Amino acid sequence: MSKLVTLIRGDGIGPEICDAVQEVFEKAKAGIRWEGVEAGLCAIEKTGHSIDADCLKTLKKNKVTLKGPTTTPVGSGHRSINVIIRKALDLFVNLRPIRNLPGVETPFSKMNIDIVIVRENIEDTYGGIEHRQSEDVAQCLRLITKSGSLRCHRYAFEMARREKRKRVTCVHKANIMKITDGLFLESFREIAKDYPDIESNDIIVDNCCMQLVTKPNQFDVLVLPNLFGDIVSDLCAGLVGGLGIASGANLGLDCAVFEAVHGSAPDIAGKGMANPTAILLSAVTMLRHMGELPLAMKIEKAIFKTLESPSSRTRDLGGKASTSEYTKNVISNL
Amino acid sequence: MKKKAKVKKPSGPKILGVDIFVWYSGTVAEIVKNLSKISTKVKPLKLSALTNRGTKVWPGETPGIQMTDVYTCRFLATKGAASKDIIKVISSVESCGFNWVHVEKLFEMNGKPGFSSIQED
Numbered sequence: 001m002s003k004l005v006t007l008i009r010g011d012g013i014g015p016e017i018c019d020a021v022q023e024v025f026e027k028a029k030a031g032i033r034w035e036g037v038e039a040g041l042c043a044i045e046k047t048g049h050s051i052d053a054d055c056l057k058t059l060k061k062n063k064v065t066l067k068g069p070t071t072t073p074v075g076s077g078h079r080s081i082n083v084i085i086r087k088a089l090d091l092f093v094n095l096r097p098i099r100n101l102p103g104v105e106t107p108f109s110k111m112n113i114d115i116v117i118v119r120e121n122i123e124d125t126y127g128g129i130e131h132r133q134s135e136d137v138a139q140c141l142r143l144i145t146k147s148g149s150l151r152c153h154r155y156a157f158e159m160a161r162r163e164k165r166k167r168v169t170c171v172h173k174a175n176i177m178k179i180t181d182g183l184f185l186e187s188f189r190e191i192a193k194d195y196p197d198i199e200s201n202d203i204i205v206d207n208c209c210m211q212l213v214t215k216p217n218q219f220d221v222l223v224l225p226n227l228f229g230d231i232v233s234d235l236c237a238g239l240v241g242g243l244g245i246a247s248g249a250n251l252g253l254d255c256a257v258f259e260a261v262h263g264s265a266p267d268i269a270g271k272g273m274a275n276p277t278a279i280l281l282s283a284v285t286m287l288r289h290m291g292e293l294p295l296a297m298k299i300e301k302a303i304f305k306t307l308e309s310p311s312s313r314t315r316d317l318g319g320k321a322s323t324s325e326y327t328k329n330v331i332s333n334l
Numbered sequence: 335m336k337k338k339a340k341v342k343k344p345s346g347p348k349i350l351g352v353d354i355f356v357w358y359s360g361t362v363a364e365i366v367k368n369l370s371k372i373s374t375k376v377k378p379l380k381l382s383a384l385t386n387r388g389t390k391v392w393p394g395e396t397p398g399i400q401m402t403d404v405y406t407c408r409f410l411a412t413k414g415a416a417s418k419d420i421i422k423v424i425s426s427v428e429s430c431g432f433n434w435v436h437v438e439k440l441f442e443m444n445g446k447p448g449f450s451s452i453q454e455d
Contacts (some may be wrong), residue, residue: 053395066339087388087397087399088397088399090397090399090400091396092400121400122387123387124388125386126388127385127387127389128388128408128452129353129388130449131353131438131439131440131441131448131449132441132443132448132449133438133441133449135443136346141389143388143402145387147400147402147404148387148400148402151400191400200337233418302379
């Protein structure tokens with residue numbers, strides 16, 4: 001296998017955790033050729049744009065991208081790179097696998113949590129359409145479309161069937177937002193009819209949150225509109241150890257971007273303290289997306305084996321290993 | 335006989351433009367072509383951008399995103415505009431055959447735009 005993948009190393013701890021992925025992939029003989037592009041703070045310094053048109057062209061050309069964390073300067077007028085990429089490549093689904101990891105103790109460690117969150121990634125309040133209507137009133141338009149909802153639900157059910165999952169649950173607030181979330185729920189029910197082999201149900205978002213923090217193992221696949229998805233996916237990351245180990249993927253019909261969910265952590269950048277688990281797991285999801293299932297499993301097992309040994313973990317997980325030591329441990333467990 | 339209640343006149347912040355949402359199933363090029371025909375009628379306002387679900391689709395390259403059938407046409411006036419100018423734009427947009435479904439005036443609030451900028455980096 002020799003496949004070309006775009007690599008955005010990002011800012012802060014981004015470069016060092018991306019180094020970890022490249023080292024592990026090289027030793028695992030993954031056969032990936034990386035085409036690096038600059039985006040984020042380094043790109044702003046050079047071009048004035050956090051991501052430019054040429055960079056986006058490369059992402060479209062290679063179709064698959066691994067992205068390190070990038071910083072969006074607060075109050076600078078620069079938009080989040082993630083939002084720009086999602087819209088430019090029409091990455092309409094954000095996928096967040098949530099499960100217990102070996103060695104990561106949480107109040108839910110004894111439960112078998114294995115949830116996949118499918119978040120609509122383009123619409124809702126994320127169009128950023130806001131207006132001040134008077135001195136007193138500000139509004140944000142919440143757009144939900146039938147076409148956008150249908151393709152998101154279709155993805156959720158297809159993924160559920162492919163991964164032999166049993167149930168897809170639509171999370172919404174259609175009791176209050178009867179028109180917008182009503183459309184999201186109506187579209188869900190329409191798509192669910194095409195998948196009689198998969199159980200489907202729905203739940204109000206506030207009840208869902210309460211259930212998640214009491215009996216999270218009852219859920220399988222959750223599909224949500226953008227804003228609820230944003231909140232619930234971080235809540236779920238907290239159930240299994242936090243954002244530091246959470247992987248994510250942004251998926252469209254043609255392109256896919258895999259990323260660690262956490263930020264760029266500039267305070268520990270370059271100190272060898274960063275935990276590369278999240279981006280490694282995102283890279284594993286990327287391999288699965290590329291059809292490299294045995295290789296994905298091999299690397300994932302090596303990560304899990306590393307996490308099982310307390311001394312092999314990074315400091316944030318109670319270990320003493322530096323970023324490079326952790327990476328070596330993963331490589332030795334391949 | 336009761337006196338007619340007076341409508342309290344709003345303090346009237348500066349109007350910088352208008353967002354007109356049109357329900358249209360055609361292409362971006364068709365919208366731009368039709369709206370260019372009214373450019374002289376809508377002065378001091380000028381079509382500055384088209385967006386679809388918040389994503390800029392004109393000017394510049396139209397991204398390959400799934401489009402929905404409501405476009406936002408943003409008209410801006412460099413030195414500000416009056417309410418009657420906004421009504422003129424809406425009327426002109428309708429005269430082009432567009433079904434406008436929603437309108438937002440773009441105010442300046444406390445010296446800053448009281449509306450989100452078109453999403454580009």
